[in-house]
Every structure is written in C-alpha cells, then in structure tokens.
Amino acid sequence: MTFNLLVRRTHIYLALFLLPWFLMYGVSSLVFSHSSYFNERYKKDNLPQWTVRFDRPYHIDIPADDDLRPAGAKILEEAGLKGAFGVYRPNAEKLNVYWFNFWDATQLTYFVKENRLLAEDRRFRWDHILTGMHARGGFVQGSFLDDAWGVLVDIVCLAMLVWIATGIYMWWQLRQTRLWGSLALAGGCALFVAFLGML
Amino acid sequence: MFSKIIRRSHMYLALFLMPWVLMYALSTMAMNHREFFRKVYGGKPAQFEKEREQTYTGLLAANATPSQAAVQILRDLNQDGTFSVQGRPDGERLTIFRQDPVIPRRITYTPKDGRLVIERQIFQAPAFLERMHRRRGFQHDYLLEDTWASTVDLVIIAMVFWGLSGLWMWWELRATRGWGLVCLLTGATLFGVFLFVI
Numbered sequence: 001m002t003f004n005l006l007v008r009r010t011h012i013y014l015a016l017f018l019l020p021w022f023l024m025y026g027v028s029s030l031v032f033s034h035s036s037y038f039n040e041r042y043k044k045d046n047l048p049q050w051t052v053r054f055d056r057p058y059h060i061d062i063p064a065d066d067d068l069r070p071a072g073a074k075i076l077e078e079a080g081l082k083g084a085f086g087v088y089r090p091n092a093e094k095l096n097v098y099w100f101n102f103w104d105a106t107q108l109t110y111f112v113k114e115n116r117l118l119a120e121d122r123r124f125r126w127d128h129i130l131t132g133m134h135a136r137g138g139f140v141q142g143s144f145l146d147d148a149w150g151v152l153v154d155i156v157c158l159a160m161l162v163w164i165a166t167g168i169y170m171w172w173q174l175r176q177t178r179l180w181g182s183l184a185l186a187g188g189c190a191l192f193v194a195f196l197g198m199l
Numbered sequence: 200m201f202s203k204i205i206r207r208s209h210m211y212l213a214l215f216l217m218p219w220v221l222m223y224a225l226s227t228m229a230m231n232h233r234e235f236f237r238k239v240y241g242g243k244p245a246q247f248e249k250e251r252e253q254t255y256t257g258l259l260a261a262n263a264t265p266s267q268a269a270v271q272i273l274r275d276l277n278q279d280g281t282f283s284v285q286g287r288p289d290g291e292r293l294t295i296f297r298q299d300p301v302i303p304r305r306i307t308y309t310p311k312d313g314r315l316v317i318e319r320q321i322f323q324a325p326a327f328l329e330r331m332h333r334r335r336g337f338q339h340d341y342l343l344e345d346t347w348a349s350t351v352d353l354v355i356i357a358m359v360f361w362g363l364s365g366l367w368m369w370w371e372l373r374a375t376r377g378w379g380l381v382c383l384l385t386g387a388t389l390f391g392v393f394l395f396v397i
Contacts, residue, residue, distance in 0.1 A: 009375070012365070012368075012369055012372070012375060012379065013375075013378060013379060013382045014382075015361075015362075015365050015369075016365075016366075016369060016379050016382040016383040016386065017382040017383070017385060017386035018386055019362055019365070019366070019383060019386060019387070020386055020387050020390035020391075021386075021390065022358060022361070022362055023358070023359065023362045024390075025358065026355050026358030026359045026362065027355075027359065029335075029351070029354070029355045029358070030352070030355050032335055032336075033335045033336055033348065033351055033352055033355065034336070034337075035336065036336075036338065083397075084397065101397060102394055102395075102397070136397075137227070137230065137231040138230075138231055138232075138233060138234070139231075139232070139234070140234060143397075145393075145396055145397045146397055148393075149393060149397055150231055152389075152393075153227065153231045154228060154231055156227070157224045157225070157227045157228045157231070158224075160220055160221075160223070160224035161221070161224050163213075163220075164213075164217055164220060164221060164224075167210070167213050167214075167217075168214075168217075170210075171210055171214060174210075177207070177210065177211075180211060181210065181211065181214050184211045184212075184214040184215040185214040185215070185217060187215060188214065188215035188216055188217055188218055188219075189217070189218050191218075191350070192218035192219065192222075193218075195300075195343075195346075195347055195350070196300055196301055197301075198343055199280065199281065199298075199299065199300050199334070199343060199344065199347060
C-alpha cells in the first residue's frame with residue numbers, strides 16, 4: 001500500500017466508523033446554538049420541566065473539602081438511583097446531585113438547614129437527548145462504560161485532527177485546486193484570527 | 200458534474216472552516232480531560248490580575264440599568280463588546296465581565312468613590328479553548344457576536360454536509376465499499392449500544 005493510498009483510506013474509513021458521533025455533534029450543536037428557539041417551542045406544551053418524584057426528610061453530613069462526589073454517591077444510592085451523576089453546591093444551603101443517562105435525568109436537591117431531600121424528574125425532550133450526548137465526556141464517573149465513551153470522544157477529536165492533516169495532503173495533490181484552496185484556507189484563517197482580535 | 204460539485208464543496212468548505220474544526224477538536228479534548236488540566240494549573244480556575252485602577256469620570260444616568268451602565272463604562276474604556284454584569288450602578292459595586300476570547304477582563308466600578316478596577320484573567324490555554332467552544336448563540340446585542348454565531352451555524356451545516364457528502368463519495372469508490380460498510384456498521388452499532396448502556 002502506498003502512502004498516498006494509506007492517507008486516503010484512513011480519511012474515509014475513520015470517517016465512516018465515526019459518522020454517528022460526527023453527525024450527533026453537528027446536529028446537537030444546532031440545539032445549543034438556538035437553545036431559546038427550542039425552549040420556546042417546548043414551552044408551548046405547558047408541561048412542567050420538572051416533576052416531583054419525592055420530597056422527604058433526610059440528613060447527610062457534607063464534607064468541608066471540595067470533593068463532594070462521595071456525598072453525592074451516597075445520596076444517589078439512598079434514593080435508589082445508579083449511574084452517572086454530577087454534584088455541586090450552588091450555595092451553603094443546598095447540595096445538588098444531578099443523575100442522568102441519555103434518556104432521563106433526575107435532580108436531587110438536599111436542603112442543608114431543613115434536612116430535606118427533594119427528587120425531581122426532568123421532562124423528556126428530544127433536544128435534551130442531543131445536548132446530553134454532546135456534553136457527555138470525561139473520566140470522573142469511574143465506570144468502564146463511561147470511560148469507554150470518554151475514550152471515544154478523544155478518538156473523535158484525534159480523528160478531526162487526522163481529517164485536517166489528510167485533507168490538506170489530498171488537496172495539495174490536486175494541482176488544479178491549489179489556488180482556490182489556498183484562498184479558502186487563508187480566508188478562513190484570516191477570518192478566525194480577526195474574530196479572536198475583535199470579539 | 201454533480202459528483203465534482205460535491206467533491207469540491209466538501210474540500211473547499213473544509214479548507215475554509217479548518218480553524219474552527221481545529222479549535223473544536225482541541226477544545227473538546229481539553230474539556231474531556233478537564234480534571235487533568237485543572238491539576239496541571241494547580242487545581243484552581245484562571246485567576247485575575249490587576250491591570251490598572253482609575254477614577255471614572257463619566258456620568259451614569261440616575262435610572263440606568265446595570266446593562267446600560269456596563270455598556271457606557273466599556274465604551275468609555277474602549278472595551279466595547281460582549282459582557283455579563285452583576286450588581287447595580289446605584290449599589291455597592293457593579294462588576295462587568297468583558298468576554299474577550301483571549302483576555303477576558305473583570306471591571307469593578309464602585310459608585311461611592313467613583314473607582315474603576317480593571318483586571319485581566321491570566322491566560323490558560325484550556326480555559327481559552329473552552330471559552331471559544333462555548334461561544335455561540337444570538338442572545339447578545341452585538342453584530343460581531345451574531346456574525347460569530349453565524350459561523351458556528353455554518354460549521355454545524357458543514358458537519359452534516361461533510362457526513363452526507365462523504366457517504367456519497369465513499370459509495371462512488373467501488374473498491375472501498377466492503378471495508379467501508381464494515382466500518383460504518385461497526386460504528387453505528389457501537390453508537391447504538393452506547394445509547395442504551397450508559
């Protein structure tokens with residue numbers, strides 16, 4: 001196999017394998033970019049964004065240090081939920097634990113002073129599925145499958161770099177496209193740099 | 200002819216949007232490894248350092264909203280552009296966050312003594328990339344910001360187009376149909392499995 005063929009095949013096969021991720025990132029970006037449109041659209045249904053699952057007395061000691069994940073995991077377990085979650089403290093009076101998969105999400109709010117735990121299920125929305133997939137990543141969940149998704153996110157990023165490198169290589173071999181290609185590349189770079197300076 | 204148009208559009212669009220694709224690839228990696236980069240930078244978010252302090256001589260209208268006051272102060276400082284604001288111009292302080300992509304600034308105005316403190320955020324590459332990644336939407340009152348948001352939309356359209364035109368070009372290459380189909384089905388199956396298992 002020649003180097004030229006290797007470049008071409010890498011470009012195409014990598015793209016075919018990662019096509020679902022690439023399309024998902026593309027389409028879901030539209031939801032982020034036009035979030036107010038989608039929010040207004042769903043508002044018309046007059047359905048509540050959150051539905052109370054339970055609201056009950058509860059107590060947990062919250063650690064003074066920054067690592068809130070053990071406390072979050074305990075709250076989640078005692079609420080009967082398993083899986084990926086995020087935890088944050090918006091203020092001294094509250095601790096929020098956000099449980100999610102691609103389809104559903106539940107927010108658990110622990111009210112420190114009141115010793116109360118409120119669980120609310122998020123309404124199903126297609127745009128939330130897309131944004132949930134888009135935003136999912138990282139290696140903090142500690143499960144094999146979540147880490148595997150994180151690795152795939154890295155692979156998509158590396159693939160984008162490979163597509164740039166192989167794409168430029170293939171373009172340069174097409175002599176008749178060099179002039180317009182150079183203009184497109186230089187124009188894009190100049191516009192991007194101008195944005196950096198002016199935004 | 201149609202095939203040639205598809206091929207050329209795929210390529211020229213990619214060349215033009217290369218900086219955006221590069222930025223999104225690098226910024227996604229930075230966000231995917233946020234914990235690692237946080238440790239690299241000492242576990243703290245990017246800090247602000249004082250750039251200068253001065254007396255503000257401009258007159259703010261008595262009934263100015265926080266946004267109106269922020270716009271006026273930023274214009275007087277030649278820093279006009281996208282911002283967010285906290286506090287009130289008739290309160291204890293008004294804090295303006297000027298969302299410059301490279302050097303974000305925090306401008307604190309204390310009406311009592313008319314002082315302005317201008318601070319700049321210390322540059323950190325992952326934070327810069329994340330700011331660029333998250334910059335989108337048409338919610339700000341700046342034409343330049345809307346223009347940037349339009350380029351983000353163009354990238355979105357281009358991504359879908361690259362996917363579909365790529366499929367078209369692949370199918371035209373008979374020699375790659377077999378392995379291509381294997382790659383496509385494997386990727387789609389893996390993605391489908393992930394939809395239900397995590």
